[in-house]
Amino acid sequence: MKREIGPNQMKIDALPARASLADKQVVLGNIDYDERATMRAWEHFLADEPKCARDLVRPSHVRSLIHDSWYRSASGGINAQGHEAPLSSDRDAIEYLTRANAELLSAARRSFASIGQLLEGTGAMLVLADRDGVLIDAIGDKKTLHDGMDIHLAIGGKWNEDAVGTNGIGTALWTGEPVFVHAAEHFCAGIKSWTCAGAPIRDPLDGKIIGVVDLSGYSPIFRPHNTALVAATARQIEKALAEQQQEQRTRLLEAFISSAPSYRRKDGLVIVDHRGRAIFCNNVPDGETTEMMDGPMEPGRGRWLMNLPSSGSEADLARALPAHLRSCHITPLKLDGDLRGAALVFPPVPAVSSVTVIHREGDKHLEAAAAMIVGTDEALLAAVDVACRVARSNSVASLLVEGETGVGKELFARLVHAGSRRTANDPFIAMNCGAITKDLFGSELFGHVAGAFTGASREGKPGVFELANGGVLSLDEIGEMPLEIQPFLLRVLEERVVHRIGDSRGRPVDVRLVASTNRDLKQEIAAGRFRQDLYYRIGAVSITVPPLRERGEDVLLLTEHFNRQIAAASGEEPLDFSHEALDALLAYRWPGNVRELKNLIGRLHVLAQGRGVELHDLPEEITAASIEPGTRSASGTATSPEPEGTLAEAERQAMRSALEAEGGNLSRVARRLGISRPTLYRKLDQYGIRRSFV
Known part of the structure; x- marks a missing residue:
């Protein structure tokens, strides 16, 4: 009796002629393979057309590997009567x-x-x-x-x-394991032989x-x-x-060494291959390079970091860098004339000076506080090192921090507190001397007893010295302190005893003082506005925090730092700054220092159109600073370079000479000229210097 079959079924007798009797029953691993039974199971599978995986009932003689693959094939719309795979012959x-x-x-x-x-x-x-x-x-x-x-x-x-459904190649790709698919186990009829x-x-x-x-x-x-x-x-x-890969890694390292003679051992280095994966990492801690990315990049070997452009120019490579890697210098690495990778050089991590890490390796509080002071400027790092030494010392009771308004002087007071505290409850008290009226200064500093003066509280009040007992007292803008109060402060520092106003009883205090000022205290002494003996008492150890305009590319580091910090707090993606915008930030003088930069980044997060920041998104005072004198006409449009013999021509010639001397390597050219890479790109365009040999 002839059995009726549906359109998705195939008669057993229709098995391809090349299948021999030896194939009818063999042992596949631990399963007895019966070809006729497998064919019947395949026919029944196609006839039942299960709606979902839980409806499947696997016959005992069909491997689960095969049955699951049949289900994926049917769900994916594979034609079970197919006889061939797709082929591209182009x-x-x-x-x-x-x-x-x-x-x-x-x-x-x-x-x-x-x-x-x-x-x-x-x-x-x-x-x-x-x-x-x-x-x-x-x-x-x-x-x-x-x-x-x-x-x-x-x-x-x-x-x-x-x-093409179930087969040795496709199923191995799906499972990620070695597999075999034998005869009738294939999904498509045309390949069951x-x-x-x-x-x-x-x-x-x-x-x-x-x-x-x-x-x-x-x-x-x-x-x-x-x-x-x-x-x-x-x-x-x-x-x-x-x-x-090991040979290529070695060759790329050799290529980098030969192209980067000024690389310093303290710099962070990541070498990426032509697929943009990290194949060598040195001196780059976790969290510095992902979000490398998703947060800062974790530079493990094999981690994908970026897409390398087909062009090998530094300008194209710099544009291909993700936003969180813009602070690095990137150098193309070519092998046999082809771009085969790139070197990403990161500035030294600005967290803690090497002395601090060596001597207080276990002091996580000190390292965390130092990490808040972002920068690689040598003067800044020297100030961090001195502050860390003071924090560790038991013999130094005070520190004087000098610097312009907005440079971050309070961070150094926090650093001293983090390094010197003995318990989690050691207090940190900050007082701005410029915000206290002359009449209340003594009361705020030393405290008062009940009824000591008109307006005094009925219960009395401790001053900041008592509140800071056992911890750190930060007196900001100490140069604003009234001259008549200064002798009393000197006495407290020398005797370590404070007397509240109106009280004859002394109260012992154990306080470490961090005084800060934006004034030149030596000039204040000469003018009679600050006591010389107090200056020597509070300034036995002093540091000067450099203004932002003197810290070079720290501007870029701080921009990235505040950009990510503000983005994380608001739950948004970081802004993407164009090279022109970064160049303008570098050229600006920053009279408000780090505080001004942080406020600007916060404002851009609110006002910028989209997530990109272009030159026109910046305030006029910043964009104006990026325009070189004499490069704009009265109408405001850019003019041509100055005639031969002018300063502009000398600059153009210096750039050409540097390009020739460095073989077109823009990173080395920028370092030779003492300018940033964004500035170099702008000047190349300004003077019409072709980069064909770069």
Whole structure:
């Protein structure tokens, strides 16, 4: 009696003629493979058309690996009556495929050559597929290679599960493990006369699957050890890839060393390969380079950092840097004339001076406080080092911090407090001497008893010295202190005893004083407005915090720091500053120092259109500062460079000479000229200097 079949079914008698009786029942691992039973299970699967995975009932003689793959194939709309895989025969597409997988092909060459010569006459072929399951190489028995063309098992054929359903290549890609798919286990009817075993190939650097090696042929070639053979071949290819990557890593390091003679050991360095992955990291702590990114970058080997542009120019590379890496210097690294990577050089981490790390390695409070002082300027780091020494010392009771308004003097007081506190409850008290009226100064400083003067509180009140007992007292703008109060302050510092106003009883205090001022106290002494003996008492150890305009590219570091800080607090993405905008920030004099910069970044987060910040988004006083004198006409448009013999011509000539001396390396040119890279780019455009030799 003839059995009726549906459109998605196939009669057992229709099994391809090349399938022999030897295939009807074999042992696949620990499962007895019965071809007729497997075919019936496949037919029933197609007839039932399960709506979801939980509706599946797997026959005991069908492996779960295969049954799950059938479900994925049916859910993905694969035609079960298909006879071939999709094939791209376009020569340009094949050429691109070869170039894109050059490293994988090179790594597989030795293994394929040694195995290929052994496959002639065996009925087997060995194929190599890329991460998408597209075949990029094939060797083996000539007749099998020829017959493979019938099902497009050839270069350009696409064999992932999304294209052709259950098969050795596609299922190995899906599972990430070595697999075999035998005869009727395939999903498509047209390839059920074949058997195949595939094993994924992983990139040794990041562990991602980059291809599959597969042994295929008509079903009589099946042997249980076929899977072990392809797994061993995949491991050999991975080993060859690791050797290639190590050689490239060494060559890129050599290329960097030869192109960066001014690199300093304290600088952070990350080398990325042509895929933008970190292959070498030195002196770059976690959190400095992801969000490297998603927060600052964690520079582990293999981590993807950026897309390298096809051009090898420094300008294009700088534009390709993610926003959180804009503070670094980037240098293209070429091998045999081709761009094969880049070097990212980061300024030294501005957290804590080396002395602090060595002597107080376990003091997390001190390191955290020092990390709040962002910058790499040598004068700034020297001030941080002195403050850390004072914090650790038991013999130094006071520190004088001098600097302009807005430079961050209070951070140094916080640093001393963090390094000198003995318990978590040690107080930090800050008082701004410029904000206290003359009449209340003594009361605020030393306290008072009940009824000591008109307006005094009924209970009395402790002064800041008593409140700071056991901790740190920060007296900001101490140069504003009234002259008549200064002798009393000197007495408290010398005797370590405070007398409240109206009280004869002394109260012992143990206070470390950090005094700060934006005035020149020596000039104040000469003018009779500050006592010399008090100056020597509070200024036994003093530091000067440099103004922002003297800290060079610290402006960029602080811009990035505040940008991320404000973005995190508001739950938004950081702003993306253009090179022109960064150049303008570098050129500005910053009369309000760090405080002015922080306020600007906060304002940009509120007012900037989108997440990009261009030159026109900045205040006029900042954009005006970035315009060189004499470079704009009365109408406000940019003019041509000055005639021969002028200062502008001398500058143009100096830039040409520097470019020639440094072989067109823009990072070294900028360092030679003592300007930032954004300034260099702007001046190259301003003077019309071509970069064709860069």
